[in-house]
Amino acid sequence: MLTRKQFDILNILAESSGAISQREIQAKANMSLGTVNRTLKELNDLGYYAGGTISEEGLCALEPYRVKRAIFIAAGFGSRMVPITLNTPKPLVRVNGKRIIDTIIDACIDVGIEEIYVVRGYLSEQFDQLLYKYPMIKFIENPSYNESNNISSAMAARYLMQNAYVLEADLLVKNPNIITKYHYQSDVLGIWKERTDDWCLEVDKDGFVTEEKVGGLNAYQMVGIYYINLDDGAKLAEHIKEAYFAPGGKERYWETVPNQAYKGQYKIKIRPCLDEDIIEIDTFRELKTIDKAYDV
Secondary structure, three states, X not given: OXXXXXXXXXXXXXXXXXXXXXXHHHHHHOOOXXXXXXXXXXXXXXXXXXOOXXXXXXXXXXXXXXXXXEEEEEOOOOHHXXXXXHOOOHHHOEEOOEEHHHHHXXXXXXXXXXEEEEEEOXXXXXXXXHHHXXXXXXXXXXXXXXXXXXXXXXXXXXXXXXXXXXXXXOEEEOOHHHOOOEOOOXXXXXXXXXXXXXXXXXXXXXXXXXXXXXXXXXXXXXXXXXXXXXXXXXXXXXXXXXXXXXXXXXXXXXXXXXXXXXOOOOOOEEEEEOHHHXXXXXXXXXXXXXXXXXXX
């Protein structure tokens, strides 16, 4: 298993198109030059690095950390986006000519994720249009979407949540670089806020999630993009099922399973991003602000 520093530097090397200097690695990794030098020597001794580039052995060492699949939670009604969602599922709404879900699917494909699942429910047949552009997509049906929260979508896909992204399908990605090929551990995107009324995450000094709640100070506003590693995915499959069938379980959001119901059994790292990286369009009024074509 790679150390965190070894992983971070190998990841930088894997993303580089050619040889890269130690000072360039230092800037990207936010490490001291001495730490970079020591870690590169370790990687060189392991055969993972030579001549300023990652070796084939280094790429093989990264393989256990590669995202294998992406699961899009797309079954909901999108009631706050009425009237546009009366005839179109929210992920398929076009913003400035492009479907919302396309912005995330394209970002996944760009980093080599080709195993893509869409959990659908409301107006499910409309998602078939995605197959013209993305013939690799597989659909998972959620027949309980109208009588439960998104935990029912997680129930339908729970055995696929290993080495996987689990993403809300109605997020408009402006910076595709927030989707990455490799992850060292389970993580979640979050935007730092001094104050927020939205769902947010508190973290410890090492950046691991300690609490999920609505509203808070000096917390990370939760963005609905999780990466779940192999071990956590195996646990999560059983915990989602247990939580779903517990009293009141159908009212849960799936993210509360690791962050609340089974808190302490998961180590999920916050992965900071910025407001300008991603937009969650909650209401039709917000949609009209972003795309003037709807402001009629």
